Amino acid sequence: MLRLFAVLMMLLASPRVSAQEEGPRGIHAQEAVITDAALVPHARPALATGEVRTKRFIIVHTAKAAGAARALAQQIEGVRDGFGAMLGRDWPGTTEIRLGVGRQEFEALALPGGKPPGWAVALAYPGHQIILLDALSLNDTEGPTTLRHELAHVALGQLAKxxxxxxxxxxxxxxxxxxxxxxxxxxxxxxxxxxxxxxxxxxxxxxxxxxxxxxxxxxxxxxxxxxxxxxxxxxxxxxxxxxxxxxxxxxxxxxxxxxxxxxxxxxxxxxxxxxxxxxxxxxxxxxxxxxxxxxxxxxxxxxxxWQKSARMTELAAEDAAEDAALRLLAAARAAGPLSPDGSEALSPSALTWPEWPGATPTPGVPGPVGPSQPEALEGAPEALESGAGGPEASEAVEPGDEEPESPSGEHEVDAEHPAGRPPKPTLH
Structure with a gap:
């Protein structure tokens, strides 16, 4: 029971921080306000190495935060003028801003007994007109807004209680x-x-x-x-x-x-x-x-x-089909000779008309007509007459059109068409 009472007394005696321990979202997750007036500012922290003064501000900084302090001094007075335009009043006195780099320096610049929460990068002591800042937060997108928010708490704390x-x-x-x-x-x-x-x-x-x-x-x-x-x-x-x-x-x-x-x-x-x-x-x-x-x-x-993806898929399929055809063509060429147009070359026997049994060369007729030449030619006039419209369609064979005989009395054989392989017959 005594331990519980002691814990309650310690909680009541601790400084009141006006923010949730977890911190809300957004900018309010980075700023805190300590309103305990019992805190007594001590002399300048040992970590501080210099200060920059303006008309209504003193910027105390560490060695690492010297550049940030000079940059802040060029803007801070204009921010305070904007506050007076809205509130209709400016708060009296000079406001102190303590600037450090990193968590260690940020906590070292705090007032005794007023350690900032672990989630805060800015802290205001309105009763003492002091603002504590991590210089790294000024480079954040919400850094300037956090500073202005803390200044607002200081302004209201100085104007009234x-x-x-x-x-x-x-x-x-x-x-x-x-x-x-x-x-x-x-x-x-x-x-x-x-x-x-x-x-x-x-x-x-x-x-x-x-x-x-x-x-x-x-x-x-x-x-x-x-x-x-x-x-x-x-x-x-x-x-x-x-x-x-x-x-x-x-x-x-x-x-x-x-x-x-x-x-x-x-x-x-x-x-x-x-x-x-x-x-x-x-x-x-x-x-x-x-x-x-x-x-x-x-x-x-x-x-x-989606349309582009479908088109690319279609093109890929076409390319795959072409590759498969080329592979088949390469395999066919490896298996045997090919004709100039890419098809399989035919043997010489496939390029001539086949011989009929008993076929013999007949003078004046360029091709085999069967075992009995006269019988095969019988009925040819009737066929021509019925197919071409009459005897006028056929032409008579002139006596001079007969093939010449060789000196030995035999018909000459065309070198392009050897005996036994006559060309395809045609009708005149």
Missing amino acids: EWPRWFQEGVAQNLTDERYSVAHYSALFRAVTQERVFHFEDLSEDWPDVPSDVEIAYAQSAAFVAFLTGKHGPQAMGLLVDGVRAGEPFEQAFGKAFRTSLLLEEQDWREGLAARYGWLPLTTSSALLWLAASALCVAAFARRM
């Missing part, structure tokens, strides 16, 4: 333009469609535990502060800051500055949520048009790639 949690986070996000992100719109769209918008009185001290609810709390805080600034202007925001600084409760100072109550302003803001973050603006916005056009482009590209 008692601020609702939703107001602090809403002002910080508007000063860093985080409220324009797609993640914020998505969170508010989910909250509106699911009817999970929180009441701001429930976000004054505590923050939700579920990560999805944390995103909604951040998004609606930024949207409500933007609504108040756009409706009442920076002059009313300045009056609100003056009232809270004077010690007035927040809701009382709110009523004096905006001439209405926090409850009525919240109801007015809620009435317009469906028109700004519901289905209607999503279906009528130009963003949807671009989204649809992008989807069509992706579909057309996918169809084109």
Whole structure:
């Protein structure tokens, strides 16, 4: 029992860190705020080797962070001017920024008893007007936004002490333009469609535990502060800051500055949520048009790639067929000689008409006609007459057309057509 009591006392005595131990998503997963005013800044850390001064800032840095400190000094004053334009007031005094490189230097520059959480790369001590930064985070895409977020906490901490949690986070996000992100719109769209918008009185001290609810709390805080600034202007925001600084409760100072109550302003803001973050603006916005056009482009590209793939498959099949034909042709050539056109060469006997049994050369007739030449020629006139239209179609053989005889009395044999292999007979 005594051990349990001791543990509870240690938890109550430890500095309060206004962020979840796991850290929310996005930029809020990298920044933390320690509001314990009991921390006492000690002398400059031994690791610090120099400083860069501007009109309203002192940038204390290590040897590795010297270049980052000089680059930051050229931009930091302009960032602070933007804060004054929105809040209507500038916080007094000089703000100290401690800059180191890497986790070891980042933790070594922290205040005693105010060690940063393991997931944070930026830490704000609003009560002491000190900001702790890892110089490597400035090169990240969200690095400058993280710095501006921490400056917002320092500004509110120096301007007044008692601020609702939703107001602090809403002002910080508007000063860093985080409220324009797609993640914020998505969170508010989910909250509106699911009817999970929180009441701001429930976000004054505590923050939700579920990560999805944390995103909604951040998004609606930024949207409500933007609504108040756009409706009442920076002059009313300045009056609100003056009232809270004077010690007035927040809701009382709110009523004096905006001439209405926090409850009525919240109801007015809620009435317009469906028109700004519901289905209607999503279906009528130009963003949807671009989204649809992008989807069509992706579909057309996918169809084109499918057609190209099908064509390549078809060409590959044709190439495979041609390769197979060439392999067959090569095999045929290896098996025997080929004719010039690529077909198999024919033997000499296949190029002549076959001999008929008993065929003998007949004078005046270029080719074998059978065993009995006269009988074979009988009926030829009738065949010619019936096939060619009459005796006129045939031509008489002139006496001079007979083949000459050789001196020995035998018919000469054509060298191209040796005996026994006459050419194909033709009719004249």
